[in-house]
Amino acid sequence: MPTTPTRSRCSKRDANRGAWTAEEDQKLAQVIETHGPRRWKLVAAKAGLNRCGKSCRLRWLNYLRPNIKRGNISDQEEDLILRLHKLLGNRWSLIAGRLPGRTDNEIKNYWNSRLSKKIKQKESQSKFLEPDQSQDPRNNPSAMHSVADNDGGTSKREEEMKSDVSRDDFLDNFNEGPLNLEWMSKFLEVDESWF
Template sequence: MQMAPVLINEYRKKESNRGAWTAEEDQKLAQVISIHGPRRWKCIAAKAGLNRCGKSCRLRWMNYLRPNIKRGNISDQEEDLILRLHKLLGNRWSLIAGRLPGRTDNEIKNYWNSHLSKKLKQIERQNSGLTATESEPKNPDEVAQVATSAANNREEGTSRANEDQKSSQLMIWDELFDRPAEGPLNLEWMSKFLEMDESWFYFA
């Protein structure tokens, strides 16, 4: 039996709450998760008395209520990292988010779609306006390097001690990132990269 779209929507509305979460719902959800832990989302939704599906509860927790969620603007360093990781991993947002503590895959995906994809397109357009020789990348990282040069420049204001520490860490960092450009992606390298401790990504 085929339902008209409007009827389907009405039916769904009666089934469960949809749309933005209220503070009350957040509170109920957080309370139940604090007792039972973040699993068995269907049960959690029922226990919290929320007229929401488990999936919706999970998403709300993962993207908003979870502790240590970092909210607010993406820093230059984070943007640099996203660009590099996206170049490496493609649209594997959860993997990228895994290397950015406190950031969610949804947040990074949104940031990419609204900011970075445009930024890259703009850079590509600029490059296409140059001569063939000028526009030819010096190495495969060029696009990301151009996009992040401003961020790197801003780092000049940091203290000397931090600079020394950064430069040594960046050498290793760059070595890791440069390696795949030399040839096909190396699985050993990839797994090494993905297992790296989060602290590698923050030089503060």
């Protein structure tokens, strides 16, 4: 089995790991204020943090970045997450892009800890009531995943792209700006049966 030693990664031996301290946060924020949120390896070095760039980037994106909303995902946000997940699958960064102030990590966590359970409950209820509907992929998010997750031969992302082609027109609007409220409200009005 060939190895891929060229990939950059955090050194397990040398780098500081675990929870960030307030002092580390402050140093990181200061350096980013000066140099901007890029060249993360450099940022880590400039900040004098014994952390890898990757870790700094994650900390910035998920915690230190301005305008981050924390906790209390509203009903409207939850509804939007559910709909977007049905549309896009586990593409958390895309979903997060439509929820200002929310991070992909937060949405992923929220999904894994709460929404996936809700869906399973709903599914088992609907199976009990209408067993045939569960065969339709539009009523079964995990079935949609099985298309996107197929990695036999081609890359996973390539397959995802293929599976999305029919939705490109829809996604054109989706990809335009961080939050087009007019479009978003239209999206929220889309007939449930579309999914």
